[in-house]
Amino acid sequence: MDEWKPNPAIKPHKKRSWYLAWKYKLMNQRTLRKLCQTGAVLFLLVTVIVNIKLILDTRRAAYEEEEESAQDYDDELLNVEVPRHPVSNKKVLDVEVYSSRSKVYVAVDGTTVLEDEAREQGRGIHVIVLNQATGHVMAKRVFDTYSPHEDEAMVLFLNMVARGRILIFTIKDEGSFHLKDTAKNVLKSLGSQVAPFLSWRDMWTFVGKKGGEVYGEKHAKSPALSTWGDPVLLKTEVHLTSMEDAECHWPDTELNRRRKRFCSKVEGYGSVCSCKDPTPIEFNPEPLKDNKVFDVPVAVIAGNRPNYLYRMLRSLLSAQGVNPQMITVFIDGYYEEPMDVVELFGLSGIQHTPISIKNARVSQHYKASLTATFNLFPDAKFAVVLEEDLDISVDFFSFLSQSIHLLEEDESLYCISAWNDQGYEHTAEDPSLLYRVETMPGLGWVLRKSLYKDELEPKWPTPEKLWDWDMWMRMPEQRKGRECIIPDISRSYHFGIVGLNMNGYFHEAYFKKHKFNTVPNVQLKNVESLRKDAYETEIHRLLGEAEVLDHSKNPCEDSFVPDTEGRVYVMFIRMEQEADFTTWTQLAKCLHIWDLDVRGNHKGLWRLFRKKNHFLVVGVPASPYSSKKPSSVTPIYMEPPAKEEGAVAVPVVAAAEQT
């Protein structure tokens, strides 16, 4: 709207009177004055009228606008209330910490920030980190220092906490049995007087600032081995510092703004929040030439293990050929910290209301994540599915880029997976080698959209079925005889130790020694020979040139395979029908590879490496390759140890993998 200006060209009503007045003016001063007065009055009147009009106009316009915009453009949700945070400029926090055999709690300014009275859970030292300026909880951990190695994890965590943060410790049940001197010394360096002398079933609470003052400590000694120390309750005050002191002064860039938001909220991520020399959060790995998977969406399936997610995303974003815009992190539940991690890296994250329990919950989360992925990227023909507890190899996308066309063209393929179930340090050798296997390994894999939309999604197990999604996908009704392509050396590494089906022992036995490719830009060598028919030709060629091993020796012994390099050897084991894996399981057991169920087979053939030689195992007579067996050779039969049969396998198999 133009601003209003009084019109200077307004003319008096009568031209004639104007003229007369002019005449009068010359004659009479008095008339002149009168004339001026009339003029002024007239002018004022005009101003008043114009102004009134202006006001009416603008008011009407404004009213109309309001009415109009109200009609069509109002959000239907009118009662959205903006949550108001009470602005507290209090300088002192009241902290209460309680330690006892069956219960611990921590209250900050009357708000309970930790309460654990669950039976047979939460044993050990609980640690809470508060922001020294706001008093917000930045991290909550529990270290079961009754068990071995947990104290190391605690030391690692405490070292990562920034100086100046407020640390709160409390013991539930028992926290000293495996609390070694290193850990005790760290606690001592934080100002604890009692820590060096903590002993069996003592109760202990401690509040202090990292690298600064101690706000309070209480301790109750256990009087006897069979009893616990009395519960202790520590009440203390913590003085807050100014916001300025609690933050680092990084240069003001977009990245650092994200970093700042992250670092003022959570703790325990180490150098990413270091004031002096923070680790980068943007990686810019080399782009891949002719990247066939640049436009393939990547779904990261996550739960509430933010530290895992942090490690996983770092490796993913460092992989060559990664396209951050295609990555979506799906978080199972409304957890804040994983979302903070996602935002730190500038990725998009979606939270998912948990449905059902345990395995079915994971399964429903997978379904929702996959459906959402294909909804968000309707053009995509594939999706890469990753989990939060995987390290991603630097050539992960290069590996997929070179092989993905097979998934598009070969109908007999079910998936491409980055994981070789049998690829351990001592059984995998060749980063450029790929296999076809009848099992579906998961742990970093590519899913075809048509497979998902036409077959899997409509039949996906419903929430009341407590099934593992991966077990379900491996069932013959779903797999329909199709195979997956896997590399000899895995392009992902499963580092998760805590999980639904995972524990430290299990991880150590089956995952820790898995081989993981660290060489960039590996050129895959036999990609075309992985097509259905070409692969058979390849296998026959391989069996043709393979040397038959001495079947009179014990296959578990190292000497079974000669001390050579780069040769191809074959052995034959007994396998009565397609589902007879008795001997294979025993062999897998003694070779220290995956033996909990059958993995990595292709028509009764297993391929792995021993002593840097390609080592083929053929099941006779079930395998079609049995014809390659010289008639003089008797297939090796290994008997399962009598008592273990069945009993062990079943529960553990279900727990295998998927954590």
Next chain:
Amino acid sequence: MQKINKNVVLALLSLTSLVFLLFQLYYYKFYLSQKNGAVFSKVRGSQSGQDSTRWHVVRKFLGLIASHNIPVYLIDPLILGLVDKDIEQIRSSPDGPSPECKYFCAPRDFTTFALLDKTWKHEVGLFRTAEKMGFQWLKIINKDPRLDGMDDLSGIEIPLHYIFKLASHAIHLVVFYERSGNYLWHGPLRLKQHMDRKFVPFRKLHFGRYPGAYEKPQLLLVSIDDLKVQIPKNPSNFLEEVSHARFLECRYREARAFLQLYPDDASLDAVEFRKKAKSLLHLAALTLNNLGVKFWLSSGTCLGWYRQCNVIPHSKDVDLGVFIRDYKADIIPAFQKAGLPLKHKFGKVEDSLELSFQGEGDIKLDIFFFYEEDDHIWNGGTQAKSGKKFKYLFPKFTLCWTEFVELKVHVPCETLQYVEANYGPDWKVPVKTWDWKSSPSNVQYNGVWPVDEWDDVIQIY
């Protein structure tokens, strides 16, 4: 006496005018602040009635987005209308200077641009630069409809519209999203409570009253009024789309409530039927779209969309509606060519036409032709053995786009009336036995075909 009066009047008037003067100052200040102090010299548009401000704002905006490598394209219906008239000329001289400011100088409140979401990375930097350039901006976000259909994903919010305002002109940037079904979607513009309702005259916007669905446009870089902009390659097609772009989202929440009440049939048969029905619908849509025949989901298929956002597993066919004015003789051969032989043909073009095609695995594709009257629309039915005619009446309706089984299709915008006409007020209750002659609540007996016409109006293959 007279003198005093005069003085009083004078004083009173002076006072009022002083008050008004203050008012004026206040208003002046108000508008000044809105204009953001930007004053443009009149370089362009020397002719009266032209608005060089607009041209300048557009130029600045194009500079802004170019500096951030964001590919936007012009979708302003008024400008595209003008461009369309001169399209040949503009195409032939892509760099030729236009003699006068013809397109960007008509005084308007808005110029509208489109942005494909996947072509940019939501950088905050853009808005910082915009602010530095003097733009005020407003972002309108709302739930992501691509995730709305899913029970339990927290609807993340996505930007749907941006408005950049400079001086008296505003740029409306509509964000388009790709959705399953190979089409582009833009959201409605809804202001949240705390938003500035007077930021711009929202009522005058061309986009945003309803969500809209569009084909993916091919773009053309042109130079008009000395500005290089991308426009849809075929502006008249695009303008035609604009007028019928209204999009209806499936009623996911109601569908969920329905599924709570009547759990979905997850049997293998149901899965199999749905799969077949989906591919039949895709094939039918492809065939009809190639012929340029407009169609919509009708009867049971429409009910399935409206009630449960899915194919009803116990329905035995796929039903489509077509206005008789869109009828083409090519329809039957085209379907036959697509592998769907004609199963039966009832009625004739003048009356009660209905075609059925045999899909794969016992699924039937029914195409009902609709006849428009002054106050209602109807389609006909024929009983083969008796030659009886039936008439199904519907209140008048228009067509909207929606997404159904990964397909962009039409449904009647007034879906509830349509469904209620067909299935009565109890349409929410699933019925497994359905007689097309008596169950519909809008069926009317319509006489019998004359026996001598039977060969023509009742054809069964």
